[in-house]
Amino acid sequence: MTKFLLSVHVLVAILAVGPIAVAASMFPRYAQQLAPHAEDPNGRAAGVAAILHKICRGYALFGIAVPVFGFATAAQLGALGDIWLIVSIILTAAAAAVLAMAILPHQQRVLAVARGAAETHAPPPPASRLSMLTGMFNLLWAIVVILMIVRPGSTTGA
Numbered sequence: 001m002t003k004f005l006l007s008v009h010v011l012v013a014i015l016a017v018g019p020i021a022v023a024a025s026m027f028p029r030y031a032q033q034l035a036p037h038a039e040d041p042n043g044r045a046a047g048v049a050a051i052l053h054k055i056c057r058g059y060a061l062f063g064i065a066v067p068v069f070g071f072a073t074a075a076q077l078g079a080l081g082d083i084w085l086i087v088s089i090i091l092t093a094a095a096a097a098v099l100a101m102a103i104l105p106h107q108q109r110v111l112a113v114a115r116g117a118a119e120t121h122a123p124p125p126p127a128s129r130l131s132m133l134t135g136m137f138n139l140l141w142a143i144v145v146i147l148m149i150v151r152p153g154s155t156t157g158a
Contacts, residue, residue, distance in 0.1 A: 001076060002073065002076040002077060005069055005072045005073040005076055006073045008065075008069045009066065009069035009070050009072075009073050012062070012063070012065045012066050012069060013066045013070075015062070016059050016060075016062045016063035016065065016066055017059075017063060017066065017141055019055055019059045020055070020056050020059045020060060020063065020099065020137075021134075021137070021138050021141065023052040023053075023055040023056050023059075024052070024056050024099075024103055024107075024130075024134040024137060024138075025131075025134050025138065026048075026052055027049060027052045027053065027056070027107055027110075027130060027134070028127035028128070028130040028131040028134065029127070030045045030046075030048045030049040030052065031049060031107075031110045031127045031130055032127040033045035034046060034049060034110060034113070034114040035126075035127070045114075046111070046114045046115075049107075049110065049111060049114070050111055052107075053104070053107040053108065053111060056099070056103065056104060056107065057104060060096075060099055060100065060104065063096075066092070067089070067092055070088075070089075070092075082151070083152070084147050084148075084150075084151045084152050087147060088144050088147045088148060091140050091143055091144050091147070092140075092144055094140055095137050095140035095141055095144070098133055098136055098137045098140065099137055102133045103130065103133050103134060103137060106129070106130055106133065107130070110130075
């Protein structure tokens with residue numbers, strides 16, 4: 001059962017976090033083309049940005065399965081109290097918070113301003129801020145992956 005849970009956990013992590021990392025990293029490039037007085041050479045920046053935002057939002061929902069299967073795997077391994085796992089959980093929560101409370105809302109604001117929607121009173125964040133937030137998100141996940149592989153202090157034999 002442990003091998004099954006771990007396999008599902010890793011597959012869901014790859015299939016959910018990977019597309020978010022790529023789409024969120026690409027979004028600032030198109031957001032920059034949507035800024036006032038910016039050039040959109042193909043006239044497709046708004047459409048591409050909207051699709052990238054949909055990918056981020058949709059896969060974020062799918063990504064909820066990552067910690068669910070992670071906890072189940074850790075429980076099977078008897079590793080719930082291991083420091084490497086606790087740190088990984090904290091970093092995963094931080095990555096989720098950056099995505100849910102910063103990246104997705106900023107992407108939404110960029111798209112709303114591009115559509116000329118009056119629902120937002122705040123200007124969209126600069127593309128550099130979105131790039132920084134996405135970099136933080138990706139770095140947090142990279143550290144989690146390293147912790148999952150190295151498992152410092154683990155007694156489970158890896």
